[in-house]
Amino acid sequence: MYGLHRIKDIPTQVKNPELVERRRRQIAEAAVKLFMAQGFHKTTTRQIAQAAGFSIGSLYEYFTSKEDILYLVCDSIHAEVERGLTEAMSRAAGGRNILAEVIREFFMVCHRMSDFILLIYQETHSLPSQWRKKVLENELRITGLLVETLARIASSGELPYLDERSIELAAHNISVLGHMWTFRRWYLARHYRIEDYVKLQTEFIIGMFAQGRND
Amino acid sequence: MYGLHRIKDIPTQVKNPELVERRRRQIAEAAVKLFMAQGFHKTTTRQIAQAAGFSIGSLYEYFTSKEDILYLVCDSIHAEVERGLTEAMSRAAGGRNILAEVIREFFMVCHRMSDFILLIYQETHSLPSQWRKKVLENELRITGLLVETLARIASSGELPYLDERSIELAAHNISVLGHMWTFRRWYLARHYRIEDYVKLQTEFIIGMFAQGRND
DNA sequence: ATTATCTATAGATCTATAGATAATGC
């Protein structure tokens, strides 16, 4: 138990890789709840250890710093969002209005994972730059899924022509309008039900594409 | 110097109101730089005092807690954004295409104040709920300026008919797409110049309105 | 006398680790 190992880029003292994954899952589950409730900085490593069900000493066998735990949490959330979106997109592939379906599915993923996505918005900047960079790459990869989908729909002629840059920006817009439901929820949820939000935003976004090419 | 006074809701030990305002401006200017560079939690009250040019003891004559300083900073930023937007909107009032002008002016405010707006996104959640509430009210008031403008343009017949809720949501969208330039700047600024960003987004947003009413 | 500012530090953390103990497998 002296050498340093790396699993998913995070150093650990523990040799058994399955154990590392299992314990880290335990830790991440405990930590994410605490981070959402109190924020990263107000959560202590002791609280995390206690909530995960072991001692502070053991915690540090699986990480080298508190920031590692935040990174693990952010990474798990992004993995879950990506999983949800990929699945949702395959479900949407068959509909009449594919674009509207994809928007709806993506927004519902944002709705379900609201608190988790908000956490990423709030705490990404608390990560050391090495981890922050990876989290931003995750974010970009997820937006990339939307870019691909839009490109596919556009090339099938179901959307007016848009150049590559416009498609890319449109994908960022959809992504951010989905996230908006999470970070303006304190206001939006008091005035719109998620169904209304999806409906209105879908109309707006579709209009966005219709107009893209005339001035 | 024993009683507690309140200036702009923040308690102070100091009696002279002009002095309080002046010192707080000094403190806010020093603090905002440190917060942007290091984040709120990694900045110590000592660093703030030093950067502002007085002792830690004096600092605490003007505030009762570190969080008060963050609130002051957020509030000043919002005041500055509001000032910028109000001014920009009056400048935009005369143009041919008022909506495009307003969007452009607002986006340029976001561009100029990028780092400051980003700070608000990152640190609002570090505020005690009493202050956080006020910051969110500020945010809402600024969005309100856009709502009013849109309503005015719509009622003059220059936009297709939209009900109140749609107008309101559209204003939130414009606001968030402006902010997007600040919180996705790590990506966007590498691919778009601000002029391109404004142009593309303006087209999208105008399209959004054109489409608002048909399904 | 009153107000503002400074120095020095109490008091309360919190992260991370060293060294001891328990569990597992040969």
Place this chain on the structure above:
DNA sequence: ATTATCTATAGATCTATAGATAATGC
């Protein structure tokens, strides 16, 4: 013997305040 876990704590902060000093105005 090796691996995993625990207890106890070193070491390093950091916020906020008490009490002393300097500056201002009557």
